[in-house]
């Protein structure tokens with residue numbers, strides 16, 4: 001059974017009486033890449049974590065097309081600052097598979113494959129801590145993709161990558177999207193948003209101000225705030 | 237002065253000749269303390285991990301009790317274990333008083349809180365690093381505990397070694413529940429106390445050297461482990 005559609009209705013997260021995010025009403029369907037944009041502190045990370053299910057809802061619902069435990073297993077999440085295990089690159093890659101009791105040989109073969117795909121083939125046996133910032137992000141991405149998730153959340157996955165590495169990551173992401181992984185990612189890079197986005201979510205102050213096809217958003221943004229944001233002005 | 241000098245010379249002779257009494261006492265010390273460390277670690281390390289990953293009702297109370305128990309004077313532990321194991325005590329039927337088993341029990345009680353506390357501290361740090369990832373990967377409770385124990389193994393070994401250091405040098409509790417019986421429950425510390433009392437400095441000093449050597453070895457190991465840990469040699 002597939003994960004999608006994902007339906008959020010009136011989903012709200014509060015922290016100590018303050019509204020962190022919401023109410024969010026949204027339906028994610030089909031295939032492709034949804035880009036989440038908005039200024040710092042607008043709630044991009046919160047939205048992704050909420051949909052992923054690691055923020056406890058204070059109200060409303062988030063419903064996947066399959067039971068929750070199964071839904072969690074079929075999702076991947078790449079954090080804004082990569083969290084790496086104090087292990088080798090290879091052990092980092094095999095970890096999510098070992099949780100699913102994948103045979104060790106099979107897991108290792110996949111690790112070799114994914115390390116090569118993100119350009120870490122030579123670093124397989126290095127401890128993860130010696131990696132550079134960009135390499136850490138690539139490792140975190142490969143570790144999320146190794147389980148072949150149906151839905152992948154990425155929180156600014158290219159924020160510390162140079163142009164070339166960004167392109168490499170984008171290729172991997174479009175490849176994954178073509179083979180059926182539904183991607184929801186936040187970014188500050190409007191070029192990247194245009195290159196990758198099929199749909200755009202524009203966030204401000206914990207609310208979804210716009211949620212529409214990417215072409216519509218970039219050609220004719222609906223709200224004053226999104227026009228200001230795209231111009232690079234300060235958005236209140 | 238000549239007494240001490242003669243004692244030193246004689247002590248070295250005992251060490252070099254691997255004196256049977258000396259070896260027997262040293263081996264018993266190691267056997268008792270290593271057993272106590274293994275048992276205490278087997279209980280304390282999973283407990284520490286559980287206290288870190290799980291928010292249950294009496295978590296804070298348990299942590300407070302562990303910290304309080306760390307300050308328990310070993311002599312008092314000895315007294316309590318004595319009362320529990322003595323003929324008229326609740327566990328008197330097992331006839332354990334004045335056996336190495338009694339000494340192991342006392343040492344476990346003394347070092348378990350120490351090991352658990354040190355382990356808890358370092359695992360808490362690791363958990364705050366790993367928390368979001370392990371939650372996101374939808375790990376089960378046992379998987380979280382296993383991951384923390386494995387990735388924190390250096391720090392945990394340090395905790396166990398600290399327990400070893402405390403237990404090997406302990407004398408009060410061991411003396412009370414073991415009784416310092418020759419060829420049965422005589423260990424390094426109690427033998428030193430006895431021989432010094434008798435004025436036989438040679439054996440006392442030889443035993444003392446062994447004890448110091450063990451303590452230094454343990455401390456070097458702890459130092460080395462902590463250094464590799466903080467340098468992030470993972």
Ligand SMILES: Nc1ncnc2c1ncn2[C@@H]1O[C@H](COP(=O)(O)OP(=O)(O)OP(=O)(O)O)[C@@H](O)[C@H]1O
Pocket residue numbers: 015020038039040041042043044045046047080
């Ligand atoms: N646990 C929390 N408790 C209280 N406030 C929080 C918590 N988490 C996030 N916030 C606040 O919620 C707001 C949105 O945070 P979020 O991390 O979602 O923003 P963001 O859009 O991802 O920003 P950035 O572009 O800087 O990554 C911020 O003002 C932040 O301070």
Ligand SMILES: [Mg+2]
Pocket residue numbers: 044045046080155
């Ligand atoms: Mg963010």
